[in-house]
Amino acid sequence: MAVRSDLSLHGMIPLVLHKINRGAVVDWEDVSVDTFSQIIDFIGNRWAVFAPDGLGENAKWMLTFDDGYLSDYDIVFPLLVERGIKATFFLITSKIGTPGHISWSQVDEMHRYGMYIGSHSVSHRRLSALSIKDAEIELYESKQQLESFLGASVDAFSYPFGDSSSRLHQLGLSMGYRYLCTSMHGVVNAAEYIIPRNSIYSTMVWKDIVGVMEPKMGTRLRWVFEDQVKGAAKGLIGRERYIRWRNWVLGEK
Numbered sequence: 001m002a003v004r005s006d007l008s009l010h011g012m013i014p015l016v017l018h019k020i021n022r023g024a025v026v027d028w029e030d031v032s033v034d035t036f037s038q039i040i041d042f043i044g045n046r047w048a049v050f051a052p053d054g055l056g057e058n059a060k061w062m063l064t065f066d067d068g069y070l071s072d073y074d075i076v077f078p079l080l081v082e083r084g085i086k087a088t089f090f091l092i093t094s095k096i097g098t099p100g101h102i103s104w105s106q107v108d109e110m111h112r113y114g115m116y117i118g119s120h121s122v123s124h125r126r127l128s129a130l131s132i133k134d135a136e137i138e139l140y141e142s143k144q145q146l147e148s149f150l151g152a153s154v155d156a157f158s159y160p161f162g163d164s165s166s167r168l169h170q171l172g173l174s175m176g177y178r179y180l181c182t183s184m185h186g187v188v189n190a191a192e193y194i195i196p197r198n199s200i201y202s203t204m205v206w207k208d209i210v211g212v213m214e215p216k217m218g219t220r221l222r223w224v225f226e227d228q229v230k231g232a233a234k235g236l237i238g239r240e241r242y243i244r245w246r247n248w249v250l251g252e253k
């Protein structure tokens with residue numbers, strides 16, 4: 001497998017998934033194993049991770065998984081190994097080894113194979129709701145614990161609930177992270193330390209997923225529009241009303 005070592009993530013389209021489900025999909029964030037297989041067949045060898053040798057041939061997509069569910073190991077890992085694809089797994093350190101989540105030895109196995117391990121905080125709280133001191137602990141202690149276990153540096157962090165701010169970005173950088181992953185839509189731009197990520201979830205049909213993976217100009221513009229208003233609107237009018245308002249604006253049901 002050809003792997004490039006000039007790590008520039010500019011232009012990559014990061015995707016974020018959570019739990020992959022063999023049976024019926026219950027949570028809206030879950031994705032079925034069939035849909036997931038279709039996604040990785042589409043990606044082929046065009047994957048990228050946050051490691052120095054982390055670019056497949058003609059890399060275009062970054063597969064990331066949040067929360068460290070057991071499906072990361074049980075379902076995702078073997079399918080990726082089969083296809084020679086590498087991905088990034090963001091783990092909540094206090095959840096590792098708890099029911100429904102992957103264990104430390106599974107983390108070790110995935111890391112040794114070449115999967116990239118990032119931090120998703122210690123306890124998965126909204127960082128903006130915490131004092132700076134507590135936010136610092138979430139960022140720093142999770143990084144330390146993963147690094148000392150893996151014997152490798154952990155350069156990427158994904159914000160619980162995508163909850164970030166420029167103040168938190170500064171804090172994350174000062175804690176030694178190089179990549180701070182949000183849940184804003186988009187393509188990685190020149191400011192490579194803030195990584196947007198595009199969610200794939202259960203209600204999306206294949207056409208929607210391809211629309212995210214191969215975004216046309218209209219989609220890119222909509223992403224910019226959504227992200228501009230999202231932060232402010234969510235805070236002002238509440239999530240549910242925000243979604244109704246957004247659907248009205250975008251003419252979606």
Ligand SMILES: [Zn+2]
Binds near residue numbers: 066124159161
């Ligand atoms: Zn999460």
